[in-house]
Amino acid sequence: MAFRIGLGFDSHEFQEGKPLYLGGIHIEHHAGFKGHSDGDLLLHAITDALLSAIGEPDMGELFPDQEARWKDAPSEIFLREALRRMKEKGYRIINLDCVLVMDSPKISPIKDVIIENLSNIMQISKSAISIKGKRREGFCLERGAVCYCVVLLSHEG
Amino acid sequence: MAFRIGLGFDSHEFQEGKPLYLGGIHIEHHAGFKGHSDGDLLLHAITDALLSAIGEPDMGELFPDQEARWKDAPSEIFLREALRRMKEKGYRIINLDCVLVMDSPKISPIKDVIIENLSNIMQISKSAISIKGKRREGFCLERGAVCYCVVLLSHEG
Amino acid sequence: MAFRIGLGFDSHEFQEGKPLYLGGIHIEHHAGFKGHSDGDLLLHAITDALLSAIGEPDMGELFPDQEARWKDAPSEIFLREALRRMKEKGYRIINLDCVLVMDSPKISPIKDVIIENLSNIMQISKSAISIKGKRREGFCLERGAVCYCVVLLSHEG
Ligand SMILES: [Mg+2]
Ligand SMILES: [Mg+2]
Ligand SMILES: [Mg+2]
Numbered sequence: 001m002a003f004r005i006g007l008g009f010d011s012h013e014f015q016e017g018k019p020l021y022l023g024g025i026h027i028e029h030h031a032g033f034k035g036h037s038d039g040d041l042l043l044h045a046i047t048d049a050l051l052s053a054i055g056e057p058d059m060g061e062l063f064p065d066q067e068a069r070w071k072d073a074p075s076e077i078f079l080r081e082a083l084r085r086m087k088e089k090g091y092r093i094i095n096l097d098c099v100l101v102m103d104s105p106k107i108s109p110i111k112d113v114i115i116e117n118l119s120n121i122m123q124i125s126k127s128a129i130s131i132k133g134k135r136r137e138g139f140c141l142e143r144g145a146v147c148y149c150v151v152l153l154s155h156e157g
Numbered sequence: 158m159a160f161r162i163g164l165g166f167d168s169h170e171f172q173e174g175k176p177l178y179l180g181g182i183h184i185e186h187h188a189g190f191k192g193h194s195d196g197d198l199l200l201h202a203i204t205d206a207l208l209s210a211i212g213e214p215d216m217g218e219l220f221p222d223q224e225a226r227w228k229d230a231p232s233e234i235f236l237r238e239a240l241r242r243m244k245e246k247g248y249r250i251i252n253l254d255c256v257l258v259m260d261s262p263k264i265s266p267i268k269d270v271i272i273e274n275l276s277n278i279m280q281i282s283k284s285a286i287s288i289k290g291k292r293r294e295g296f297c298l299e300r301g302a303v304c305y306c307v308v309l310l311s312h313e314g
Numbered sequence: 315m316a317f318r319i320g321l322g323f324d325s326h327e328f329q330e331g332k333p334l335y336l337g338g339i340h341i342e343h344h345a346g347f348k349g350h351s352d353g354d355l356l357l358h359a360i361t362d363a364l365l366s367a368i369g370e371p372d373m374g375e376l377f378p379d380q381e382a383r384w385k386d387a388p389s390e391i392f393l394r395e396a397l398r399r400m401k402e403k404g405y406r407i408i409n410l411d412c413v414l415v416m417d418s419p420k421i422s423p424i425k426d427v428i429i430e431n432l433s434n435i436m437q438i439s440k441s442a443i444s445i446k447g448k449r450r451e452g453f454c455l456e457r458g459a460v461c462y463c464v465v466l467l468s469h470e471g
Contacts, residue, residue: 002408005162005319005466006444009413013452034451052411052444060446061422094159097209099166108218130163130209132217137191138170138301144452150307150464152162162319251316254366256323265375287320287366289374294348295327295458307464309319 001154004091006053008045008098008149011141015039022100022107023114023131024076024121029105033145036065036072042098042114042131043075045149049096050082053153054089079121086153094152095128102145107133158311161248163210165202165255165306168298172196179257179264180271180288181233181278186262190302193222193229199255199271199288200232202306206253207239210310211246236278243310251309252285259302264290315468318405320367322359322412322463325455329353336414336421337428337445338390338435343419347459350379350386356412356428356445357389359463363410364396367467368403393435400467408466409442416459421447 018032021040033039048059056062059078063070086093100107111131119126175189178197190196205216213219216235220227243250257264268288276283332346335354347353362373370376373392377384400407414421425445433440 003160003317003466003468004409005411005464007411007413007462007464009415009448009462011415011448011451011453048413048446049411052446053409055409055441055444058422058446060448095161095210095212097162097164097206099164099205101166101168108215127212130212130215132205132209132215134166134168134217137168138298139168139303140297140454141452146453148164148166148305148462150162150164152160154160160317252318252367252369254319254321254363256321256362258323258325265372284369287369287372289362289366289372291323291325291374294325295455296325296460297454305321305323305462307319307321309317311317 001156004053004153004155006049006151006153008047008049009147010041010044010048011144011146012039012041013144021075022110024117025110025114027105027110037070037075038072040075041145041147042100043079045098045147046096047078047082049149049151050086053151054086054091056085076121083122091153091155093122093124093128094154096149096151097130098147098149099132099134100145100147101134101136101139101141103135107131158313161210161310161312163206163308163310165204165206167198167201167205168301168303169196169198170301178232179267181274182267182271184262184267194227194232195229197232198302198304199257200236202255202304203253204235204239206306206308207243210308211243211248213242233278240279248310248312250279250281250285251311253306253308254287255304255306257288257290257302257304258293258296258298259290260292264288315470318367318467318469320363320465320467322361322363324355324358324362325458325460326353326355327458335389336424338431339424339428341419341424351384351389352386354389355459355461356414357393359412359461360410361392361396363463363465364400367465368400368405370399390435397436405467405469407436407438407442408468410463410465411444412461412463414445414447414459414461415450415453415455416447417449421445
């Protein structure tokens with residue numbers, strides 16, 4: 001059995017009036033995330049953690065934000081491509097843990113629906129997915145949010 | 158043998174005159190950490206890393222800061238509950254590594270006493286616990302400090 | 315087989331006119347990183363992640379920045395000492411994953427040459443080393459850059 005660790009990081013500024021997406025779920029909120037795609041920093045951090053863990057190019061390299069076809073793209077596309085490459089290389093997810101640092105919206109009430117969605121996309125048990133929200137409290141994020149993600153993968157043989 | 162990874166994050170603003178607690182140890186300092194509990198961000202980050210790794214609700218969910226009974230609570234209570242749940246699920250800690258980003262107090266001189274205390278609480282070898290301090294140097298934490306923690310757990314069978 | 319996880323963090327402010335080093339490679343840029351040594355935050359984060367994972371003192375303790383002999387020192391020295399201690403304790407690197415948060419220079423074009431260099435220094439396959447760059451986008455780093463690194467180690471027997 002072989003193992004791999006991966007680290008994902010993403011940050012985005014809020015943009016008034018843009019729809020907010022977190023973990024592939026549309027959340028009612030007065031602001032979404034700036035960015036070429038839908039700005040779903042949770043999916044971006046998970047995608048990058050997976051790609052890194054298996055030694056593939058990162059999200060910015062695979063899906064350049066200069067390319068028109070990724071304009072407002074649903075970030076699930078990026079995650080599914082990372083999962084495809086992961087399976088191709090024979091890896092599977094043991095578990096992943098994500099921290100979203102943002103003052104609002106609160107993560108706790110929307111956590112279950114996000115984990116359910118990720119569980120469906122990633123085809124892993126909900127118990128292998130953890131997401132938690134933290135308020136900024138002294139951590140300086142001007143007008144934005146940040147997401148950290150660690151993943152642990154295994155490989156048979 | 159099964160494995161699990163966890164990621165903890167916490168940040169708190171300094172508050173003049175409040176007692177400072179780090180890793181369960183009272184440190185002589187002109188300021189402590191704002192917060193409903195004793196503000197011990199090192200214990201909070203470790204607690205959340207453990208809870209996430211085993212798929213339990215996070216610290217904010219288990220110990221809501223609106224509840225009066227957690228006012229000024231010693232954070233060791235939170236860590237002990239995470240450890241209880243971890244053992245109940247059959248996991249044990251392989252090792253954990255924490256980074257405290259703060260300009261003062263310096264972590265190096267108080268590291269050994271903190272690790273000794275954590276080793277007693279967690280009932281693991283001191284060599285399985287790592288803590289390091291980093292100065293802010295360009296990392297923007299207005300009036301506060303931040304702690305990151307990664308944990309690796311194993312499960313027999 | 316025994317395992318260990320490690321977490322590295324480093325941040326540095328930019329300093330106009332100082333040579334820029336990243337992963338041991340000199341990069342043409344108008345600014346480098348402030349600091350007693352060459353300011354190579356990527357090597358510093360990797361070094362600290364390795365030292366922590368094996369339970370050794372951190373970089374700041376092994377190479378105090380008050381000591382004149384580390385003035386402008388090439389940070390490869392620090393990494394090589396961490397690797398020496400790691401081998402002495404019987405550990406080997408499974409893989410490592412690093413995130414550099416900085417607006418410029420762009421990491422993608424210089425990634426390959428950095429990974430090649432790290433692969434030579436660390437004597438591990440390039441596929442076991444991941445580096446990605448992220449722009450600040452709402453993540454507040456006044457005039458600096460930050461690097462995060464996770465490592466996974468194994469130990470025979
Ligand atoms: Mg993004
Ligand atoms: Mg806290
Ligand atoms: Mg440094």
